[in-house]
Amino acid sequence: MPYIPHDGLETAVMLAAVGVDSLDQLFDEIPPALQVHDMVLPEGLSEMALQRELEGRALSNAPLRCFAGGGAYAHHIPAIVWEITGRGEFYSAYTPYQPEASQGTLQVIYEYQSFITRLTGLEVSNASLYDGASGLAEACLMALRIQGSDKSILVPENLLPGWRRALDSVLGLQNIRLVSVPYDRATGTLILPADAGDAAALIIPQSNALGLLESVDALTDWAHAHGLLAVAVVNPLALALLKAPGDWGTQGADMAVGEGQPLGIPLSGGGPYFGFLACRKPHVRQLPGRLVAKTVDGQGREGFCLTLQAREQHIRRGKATSNICTNQGLMVTAAAIHMATLGGHGLQQTAVLCHERAVRLRELLTVVPGVSLPYGGPFFHEFVLRLPHAAVVVRDALLGHGLLAGLPLSDWGMGEAGDLLVCTTELLEETDLLAYRDALTAVLETL
Amino acid sequence: MSDSIFDHDHHFPAVELPSDIPAELLRKAPLNLPNPAELEVLRHYTRLSQKNFSIDTQFYPLGSCTMKYNPRIAHTMASLPGFARLHPDTPAPAMQGLLRVLWELQEWLAAATGMAAVSLTPAAGAQGELAGVAMIRAYHAARGDHGRRKMLIPTAAHGTNPASAQMAGFDVVEIPNLADGDLDMAFLDQHLGPDVAGIMLTNPSTLGVFERRIADIAARVHGAGGLLYYDGANLNAILGRVQPGQMGFDVMHLNLHKTFATPHGGGGPGAGAVAVQERLRPFLPLPMVTRAEEGALHWLDEGDLPQSIGRLSAHGGNVGVLLRAHAYIRRLGRAGVGRVSAYAALNANYLLRELQRVGYQAAFPGRRASHEFILSVSDLQKATGVRALDVAKRLLDFGIHAPTIYFPQLVPECLLIEPTETESKATLDRFVAVMAQIRQEALEQPELLREAPHHLPVGRLDEALAARRLDVAAAQ
Numbered sequence: 001m002p003y004i005p006h007d008g009l010e011t012a013v014m015l016a017a018v019g020v021d022s023l024d025q026l027f028d029e030i031p032p033a034l035q036v037h038d039m040v041l042p043e044g045l046s047e048m049a050l051q052r053e054l055e056g057r058a059l060s061n062a063p064l065r066c067f068a069g070g071g072a073y074a075h076h077i078p079a080i081v082w083e084i085t086g087r088g089e090f091y092s093a094y095t096p097y098q099p100e101a102s103q104g105t106l107q108v109i110y111e112y113q114s115f116i117t118r119l120t121g122l123e124v125s126n127a128s129l130y131d132g133a134s135g136l137a138e139a140c141l142m143a144l145r146i147q148g149s150d151k152s153i154l155v156p157e158n159l160l161p162g163w164r165r166a167l168d169s170v171l172g173l174q175n176i177r178l179v180s181v182p183y184d185r186a187t188g189t190l191i192l193p194a195d196a197g198d199a200a201a202l203i204i205p206q207s208n209a210l211g212l213l214e215s216v217d218a219l220t221d222w223a224h225a226h227g228l229l230a231v232a233v234v235n236p237l238a239l240a241l242l243k244a245p246g247d248w249g250t251q252g253a254d255m256a257v258g259e260g261q262p263l264g265i266p267l268s269g270g271g272p273y274f275g276f277l278a279c280r281k282p283h284v285r286q287l288p289g290r291l292v293a294k295t296v297d298g299q300g301r302e303g304f305c306l307t308l309q310a311r312e313q314h315i316r317r318g319k320a321t322s323n324i325c326t327n328q329g330l331m332v333t334a335a336a337i338h339m340a341t342l343g344g345h346g347l348q349q350t351a352v353l354c355h356e357r358a359v360r361l362r363e364l365l366t367v368v369p370g371v372s373l374p375y376g377g378p379f380f381h382e383f384v385l386r387l388p389h390a391a392v393v394v395r396d397a398l399l400g401h402g403l404l405a406g407l408p409l410s411d412w413g414m415g416e417a418g419d420l421l422v423c424t425t426e427l428l429e430e431t432d433l434l435a436y437r438d439a440l441t442a443v444l445e446t447l
Numbered sequence: 448m449s450d451s452i453f454d455h456d457h458h459f460p461a462v463e464l465p466s467d468i469p470a471e472l473l474r475k476a477p478l479n480l481p482n483p484a485e486l487e488v489l490r491h492y493t494r495l496s497q498k499n500f501s502i503d504t505q506f507y508p509l510g511s512c513t514m515k516y517n518p519r520i521a522h523t524m525a526s527l528p529g530f531a532r533l534h535p536d537t538p539a540p541a542m543q544g545l546l547r548v549l550w551e552l553q554e555w556l557a558a559a560t561g562m563a564a565v566s567l568t569p570a571a572g573a574q575g576e577l578a579g580v581a582m583i584r585a586y587h588a589a590r591g592d593h594g595r596r597k598m599l600i601p602t603a604a605h606g607t608n609p610a611s612a613q614m615a616g617f618d619v620v621e622i623p624n625l626a627d628g629d630l631d632m633a634f635l636d637q638h639l640g641p642d643v644a645g646i647m648l649t650n651p652s653t654l655g656v657f658e659r660r661i662a663d664i665a666a667r668v669h670g671a672g673g674l675l676y677y678d679g680a681n682l683n684a685i686l687g688r689v690q691p692g693q694m695g696f697d698v699m700h701l702n703l704h705k706t707f708a709t710p711h712g713g714g715g716p717g718a719g720a721v722a723v724q725e726r727l728r729p730f731l732p733l734p735m736v737t738r739a740e741e742g743a744l745h746w747l748d749e750g751d752l753p754q755s756i757g758r759l760s761a762h763g764g765n766v767g768v769l770l771r772a773h774a775y776i777r778r779l780g781r782a783g784v785g786r787v788s789a790y791a792a793l794n795a796n797y798l799l800r801e802l803q804r805v806g807y808q809a810a811f812p813g814r815r816a817s818h819e820f821i822l823s824v825s826d827l828q829k830a831t832g833v834r835a836l837d838v839a840k841r842l843l844d845f846g847i848h849a850p851t852i853y854f855p856q857l858v859p860e861c862l863l864i865e866p867t868e869t870e871s872k873a874t875l876d877r878f879v880a881v882m883a884q885i886r887q888e889a890l891e892q893p894e895l896l897r898e899a900p901h902h903l904p905v906g907r908l909d910e911a912l913a914a915r916r917l918d919v920a921a922a923q
Contacts, residue, residue: 004790005871014797023789029657029815034689040558044780047520058529060544068534088503089496092517095714100903101843104499105713111452114921130570133761162761169757173615247475269545270535270762272716295913303905307913313610318619323610326571330712340452340488344480348462378468
């Protein structure tokens with residue numbers, strides 16, 4: 001019996017100790033009419049057969065050179081990251097509610113929180129949320145709690161559409177209005193809103209969904225001048241290079257939230273990733289999710305434990321800051337080890353490489369006949385390419401060349417039909433960039 | 448003084464930042480993260496791992512958490528490059544292998560729960576609850592039934608239940624349980640009415656016993672126009688034996704990281720798939736996988752499901768966790784899945800009986816245990832001052848993780864114990880022997896328990912100091 005250790009004799013001895021004749025009798029309090037004895041499930045497989053079947057499925061997903069981003073990025077993950085993360089002591093532990101037996105996980109989270117505060121320039125980071133988009137929804141709810149009476153959030157139209165949809169679903173349940181902030185169709189960047197209305201916060205994406213860098217200082221100052229909180233949406237790897245949200249404008253952003261996937265998390269078809277959320281210390285009691293603090297034991301030895309648990313659902317129930325319980329602990333473990341392995345220096349080098357490759361690819365592709373660049377502003381590692389044919393058609397044709405060439409903006413209802421969002425990371429070498437150029441040239445000639 | 452990653456730092460020349468990005472958008476100060484050598488990183492985190500208790504190293508009878516063995520093959524399969532390197536926006540024709548796995552899992556979970564349709568997207572149990580109660584809200588709204596603002600929830604329910612209902616805009620009404628563990632039907636009847644949207648239940652309840660009148664509860668709630676939500680946290684107790692669909696539930700979530708053996712990872716990632724009866728299908732969260740007639744698989748979107756409650760995250764949920772759950776079900780198959788609850792119940796009832804034999808008191812002595820059960824050590828507290836917390840901490844000294852304590856809150860000085868089906872009789876017998884010894888110690892030298900643990904990297908931590916000092920990040 002897979003994973004059930006009992007042999008027939010043991011089962012018999014145990015049944016006798018309980019005082020029942022059969023396993024079925026253990027369920028004698030359940031009305032017989034409710035009991036079923038079969039389910040439409042396949043027969044079980046040996047481990048060997050299971051492996052063969054799933055390896056076949058994995059191989060049937062076409063291996064593609066990845067030039068797609070849009071919130072999920074193909075980066076190199078050093079071998080030691082998942083070697084350590086996959087250790088049973090991390091992999092199969094529960095939430096660290098018994099701190100004496102969980103110092104490993106707790107210290108990892110404390111170090112993770114420390115890394116995130118340094119990347120974002122803010123004082124407090126929680127222990128993670130599900131992903132960037134749901135994390136942003138939590139950040140908005142947090143902003144509304146801090147501000148008290150406000151009823152809406154200012155949401156840029158050039159926020160990643162998947163994130164916007166998550167905001168619609170979650171915030172809509174509490175009748176919170178999302179007020180769109182338009183972007184300049186010529187530059188692709190945000191236009192300062194005319195007024196703040198009853199908004200609690202302005203969301204500021206850096207980069208935005210078009211890959212462009214926003215004037216974050218001006219946006220942050222505008223938010224503060226109108227009594228709003230500034231909520232930064234950032235790529236943590238880009239922060240190795242870009243100004244930390246805590247330094248935006250004259251006072252700095254109030255919160256920073258983002259998708260943690262670029263920090264050592266495999267793409268894995270969309271998850272599990274993790275959302276990070278950082279804030280100022282005075283706002284910590286409104287922070288959702290778990291938080292680890294350093295303390296001492298009875299003998300003065302340093303140790304770590306969960307803190308401010310009265311914010312959370314297992315204590316406060318319906319009045320908690322969020323319903324979140326299980327978060328993305330193992331992903332944060334990987335992220336901490338990833339950041340430690342690369343170090344500050346390695347993260348900066350990686351970010352610079354991502355950027356340089358994007359600059360180089362953009363240069364190579366703009367000389368392909370018919371291809372142009374709709375936006376000229378600065379960017380990190382993603383940019384929009386305007387193609388002479390529908391981007392969806394070109395993207396599909398490039399699959400045949402082994403390339404996932406980017407994300408058609410039309411899938412998001414943004415831009416023009418020919419707009420393709422292209423991303424590069426350190427994984428793509430000069431030969432890959434040239435191969436992209438040649439394949440694109442060839443495909444455009446045939447269309 | 449514990450070893451810190453910040454103690455390992457080597458100096459490198461500053462990285463030159465790109466000149467084509469305006470200076471006002473670049474970092475003002477250098478990135479102050481440490482630069483340890485790879486071997487230093489390896490040793491540091493390996494040593495930290497050794498300070499953890501885990502299923503792989505200890506018996507972990509944590510009630511309500513289903514700490515069963517997480518099969519390694521599931522991890523190996525989810526880590527295959529064909530899955531791990533797949534970008535979420537890969538066009539469907541280039542990711543048929545993954546979509547097939549997800550589609551099968553949807554079908555299998557529907558079959559295992561007796562429900563009509565499944566969406567895999569919620570990232571954890573609490574997000575599944577939010578999706579579930581949002582569907583209840585959407586269902587009533589679609590019928591123009593706008594007055595249903597109340598959600599009924601037992602006092603003993605998991606804290607996420609009221610928190611999720613609140614997040615979905617409902618007013619929570621708590622329902623008490625009776626002394627035998629069943630729900631207070633008189634109270635239920637009193638509160639059912641045209642303002643009730645539904646009820647959230649787990650069965651077996653958090654009290655470790657089966658709610659025997661569930662069919663009656665379902666009839667009354669449905670009769671009043673409400674819907675029934677099933678919290679799948681305790682599904683391991685009835686997997687292959689009783690189906691939530693058959694009990695009358697309309698919508699539920701499954702904790703794949705409990706029932707379907709995906710790892711808890713020190714606090715996630717989980718997966719909180721939701722399953723519904725036919726009438727709630729139009730409201731399921733997106734995305735979902737569907738199969739066209741010719742067999743090709745693709746994602747359903749807003750155009751296909753216009754009444755959907757929408758998306759809860761940027762992509763398709765915790766896909767890597769879903770892959771692990773799929774591998775687990777495929778390995779066990781119909782017969783194996785059917786055995787889960789039988790052996791979970793056998794282990795729980797055996798352990799309960801043996802612990803009673805060595806002197807512990809069951810909270811519901813007249814009842815059959817489900818997959819878990821509650822002991823109360825109120826008698827020990829009265830006799831010696833020793834509390835459930837002290838018993839829990841002393842267990843750690845014996846290399847056994849503590850059960851859940853002080854939940855559910857209505858049983859004083861309680862221990863909620865869930866052994867799971869993957870533990871052997873020998874492990875259970877050792878646990879009983881240790882618990883017997885601890886009981887003896889409580890009577891003879893209670894300070895040994897009150898000062899426990901004695902043999903771990905740290906003793907009891909000053910949580911008040913932690914909250915007061917709020918040292919939540921290393922100083923720069």
